[in-house]
């Protein structure tokens with residue numbers, strides 16, 4: 408899972424999880440895959456590419472809503488960042504305690 412985008416298998420899982428509907432308005436038209444935490448080089452460095460390209464970071468959204476995705480998903484993005492930061496901190500503590 409080192410490709411810097413959602414692989415096909417992940418897209419299929421996201422599509423199924425969202426029941427083929429926009430996660431915001433329920434539309435089944437013009438659906439697109441969106442990264443809740445943006446797929447940037449910096450975020451891939453901070454959280455790891457595996458997390459960024461995971462289905463947990465995926466959101467199925469219609470094209471009109473995609474343009475407003477940053478606002479629509481603000482709270483979700485915040486919650487996921489908190490969850491991932493906690494995971495990363497626990498991993499760091501584990502490594503420190505082992506050393």
Ligand SMILES: [Zn+2]
Nearest residue numbers: 429432469472
């Ligand atoms: Zn929509």
